[in-house]
Amino acid sequence: xxxxxxxxxxxxxxxxxxxxxxxxxxxxxxxxxxxxxxxxxxxxxxxxxxxxxxxxxxxxxxxxxxxxxxxxxxxxxxxxxxxxxxxxxxxxxxxxxxxxxxxxxxxxxxxxxxxxxxxxxxxxxxxxxxxxxxxxxxxxxxxxxxxxxxxxxxxxxxxxxxxxxxxxxxxxxxxxxxxxxxxxxxxxxxxxxxxxxxxxxxxxxxxxxxxxxxxxxxxxxxxxxxxxxxxxxxxxxxxxxxxxxxxxxxxxxxxxxxxxxxxxxxxxxxxxxxxxxxxxxxxxxxxxxxxxxxxxxxxxxxxxxxxxxxxxxxxxxxxxxxxxxxxxxxxxxxxxxxxxxxxxxxxxxxxxxxxxxxxxxxxxxxxxxxxxxxxxxxxxxxxxxxxxxxxxxxxxxxxxxxxxxxxxxxxxxxxxxxxxxxxxxxxxxxxxxxxxxxxxxxxxxxxxxxxxxxxxxxxxxxxxxxxxxxxxxxxxxxxxxxx
Amino acid sequence: xxxxxxxxxxxxxxxxxxxxxxxxxxxxxxxxxxxxxxxxxxxxxxxxxxxxxxxxxxxxxxxxxxxxxxxxxxxxxxxxxxxxxxxxxxxxxxxxxxxxxxxxxxxxxxxxxxxxxxxxxxxxxxxxxxxxxxxxxxxxxxxxxxx
Numbered sequence: 001x002x003x004x005x006x007x008x009x010x011x012x013x014x015x016x017x018x019x020x021x022x023x024x025x026x027x028x029x030x031x032x033x034x035x036x037x038x039x040x041x042x043x044x045x046x047x048x049x050x051x052x053x054x055x056x057x058x059x060x061x062x063x064x065x066x067x068x069x070x071x072x073x074x075x076x077x078x079x080x081x082x083x084x085x086x087x088x089x090x091x092x093x094x095x096x097x098x099x100x101x102x103x104x105x106x107x108x109x110x111x112x113x114x115x116x117x118x119x120x121x122x123x124x125x126x127x128x129x130x131x132x133x134x135x136x137x138x139x140x141x142x143x144x145x146x147x148x149x150x151x152x153x154x155x156x157x158x159x160x161x162x163x164x165x166x167x168x169x170x171x172x173x174x175x176x177x178x179x180x181x182x183x184x185x186x187x188x189x190x191x192x193x194x195x196x197x198x199x200x201x202x203x204x205x206x207x208x209x210x211x212x213x214x215x216x217x218x219x220x221x222x223x224x225x226x227x228x229x230x231x232x233x234x235x236x237x238x239x240x241x242x243x244x245x246x247x248x249x250x251x252x253x254x255x256x257x258x259x260x261x262x263x264x265x266x267x268x269x270x271x272x273x274x275x276x277x278x279x280x281x282x283x284x285x286x287x288x289x290x291x292x293x294x295x296x297x298x299x300x301x302x303x304x305x306x307x308x309x310x311x312x313x314x315x316x317x318x319x320x321x322x323x324x325x326x327x328x329x330x331x332x333x334x335x336x337x338x339x340x341x342x343x344x345x346x347x348x349x350x351x352x353x354x355x356x357x358x359x360x361x362x363x364x365x366x367x368x369x370x371x372x373x374x375x376x377x378x379x380x381x382x383x384x385x386x387x388x389x390x391x392x393x394x395x396x397x398x399x400x401x402x403x404x405x406x407x408x409x410x411x412x413x414x415x416x417x418x419x420x421x422x423x424x425x426x427x428x429x430x431x432x433x434x435x436x437x438x439x440x441x442x443x444x445x446x447x448x449x450x451x452x453x454x455x456x457x458x459x460x461x462x463x464x465x466x467x468x469x470x471x472x473x474x475x476x477x478x479x480x481x482x483x
Numbered sequence: 484x485x486x487x488x489x490x491x492x493x494x495x496x497x498x499x500x501x502x503x504x505x506x507x508x509x510x511x512x513x514x515x516x517x518x519x520x521x522x523x524x525x526x527x528x529x530x531x532x533x534x535x536x537x538x539x540x541x542x543x544x545x546x547x548x549x550x551x552x553x554x555x556x557x558x559x560x561x562x563x564x565x566x567x568x569x570x571x572x573x574x575x576x577x578x579x580x581x582x583x584x585x586x587x588x589x590x591x592x593x594x595x596x597x598x599x600x601x602x603x604x605x606x607x608x609x610x611x612x613x614x615x616x617x618x619x620x621x622x623x624x625x626x627x628x629x630x
Contacts, residue, residue, distance in 0.1 A: 396629060398551075
């Protein structure tokens with residue numbers, strides 16, 4: 001019990017938001033893509049992924065390798081194979097429907113009228129082929145249709161399939177309360193298991209039903225029977241009521257029976273629970289999985305420094321952190337997600353020892369600090385002061401043996417610098433950049449402007465002090481006897 | 484009689500207080516002696532860096548010396564040497580003290596010098612601080628040792 005309490009205490013509000021958000025996203029994906037072929041295939045790939053994990057845990061090297069390859073290609077396969085279905089689903093949904101609505105097809109098709117007409121056509125042995133589209137677009141599967149856009153009526157449907165009508169051999173496509181196309185040519189099924197007495201109409205109905213989610217009604221001209229094709233199933237309908245019922249089921253829940261509405265509610269509730277359980281499982285896998293250790297080197301940041309002081313020295317510039325967490329989290333860590341910030345609010349002039357604790361380190365969620373090295377950082381603070389220092393010229397190279405530099409003048413002789421009192425109290429001279437001697441080949445007076453080099457770099461020139469000086473030097477020919 | 488004793492007592496107490504006050508004053512004075520500048524025993528008349536000192540004179544004064552010379556000197560001439568005393572030559576490479584040389588002076592005028600041998604590691608900016616026996620800097624000579 002205490003373990004459960006301890007575990008609950010480790011859960012942060014971010015974890016709750018994380019799980020809720022992702023559960024909802026998963027649930028919405030289910031709501032949007034349910035009853036589609038793409039969704040069924042995705043479920044299949046999910047099982048494949050579980051199978052792969054089991055194979056890995058059992059040590060089945062070849063199996064896990066093969067399944068891993070298949071699942072890796074899963075996303076690509078789904079997108080390529082079901083691009084049409086995915087596109088049509090996303091196109092027919094608005095933003096609200098995608099986020100929180102429950103997609104229901106608007107049932108405006110006069111189902112009873114269609115059922116009655118089909119029934120009468122069957123009795124009259126008038127051949128007919130009627131397509132009721134589902135969610136998917138049919139443009140890529142249906143060809144040569146003549147746009148119609150006529151309101152559905154018994155007379156109109158009968159006239160379309162009347163034997164002398166020029167479009168009676170093609171299919172009529174009904175969307176909503178309109179016949180949108182007539183004389184449409186459907187893809188023929190290549191199945192070998194269809195009854196031999198099925199003619200072209202039946203094969204066309206089966207072909208379209210196989211490749212889309214449309215429902216296709218066939219009225220046999222020879223036998224006067226009504227056949228329904230949806231998915232891979234084809235069956236004969238005897239009664240007009242049965243046909244109406246099937247049509248309602250195909251078109252959505254608006255006219256569903258009470259039982260089917262309740263079933264849908266149960267289905268959605270179950271889907272929501274499965275989504276939550278799945279995401280919780282994944283969250284456990286990510287955050288409470290096997291520990292992976294990683295060592296990172298992170299620069300130290302200082303905060304709350306007294307504005308009158310400045311940092312003149314630190315024992316280290318970065319710290320080595322040993323971190324642990326699940327492999328997925330540890331592998332996704334970026335250095336900028338980790339910060340080490342030491343508080344200089346209580347620091348004084350001189351050497352300060354600051355302890356590095358877990359409170360001073362910002363880590364990404366799910367990452368645990370195992371070790372810090374070093375655990376103490378020494379920071380030397382100083383108060384900036386001003387000091388006037390003489391400038392000394394630095395020479396490099398070699399002056400010719402026949403020459404001698406008698407004297408030199410530096411203008412200005414002294415410059416004012418700003419820096420930490422501890423450093424400046426020990427500094428008595430500032431030096432110029434090196435001036436080459438090798439270029440001097442004859443006697444005379446020369447003038448050169450040269451920069452002044454401040455060391456350590458924390459020193460700066462006081463306002464009004466230039467970072468350079470003018471050096472005037474006098475070179476003479478060396479006399480044999482000296483002077 | 485009583486009156487004499489009374490006067491004697493008053494005088495004694497007054498004297499005692501006077502002695503006490505003056506002794507306290509002396510103590511205070513003794514604790515805080517006046518910070519008068521200590522007069523130097525000598526005056527620096529000349530200070531130069533040179534390649535060598537020959538016949539008590541500096542030869543080839545310069546501000547840049549090649550390491551090939553092997554040795555350089557700091558020559559100083561003092562006047563008004565009131566008594567036997569000492570001065571010091573502090574040799575610095577950059578801000579690091581390399582050598583401190585004590586030199587004796589004799590009245591009334593005295594020439595003296597110090598030298599260092601040059602090595603490869605000696606290249607860079609140098610200075611020699613000439614200080615009196617109290618450590619007060621009398622002069623700073625700046626020069627460079629090069630290739």
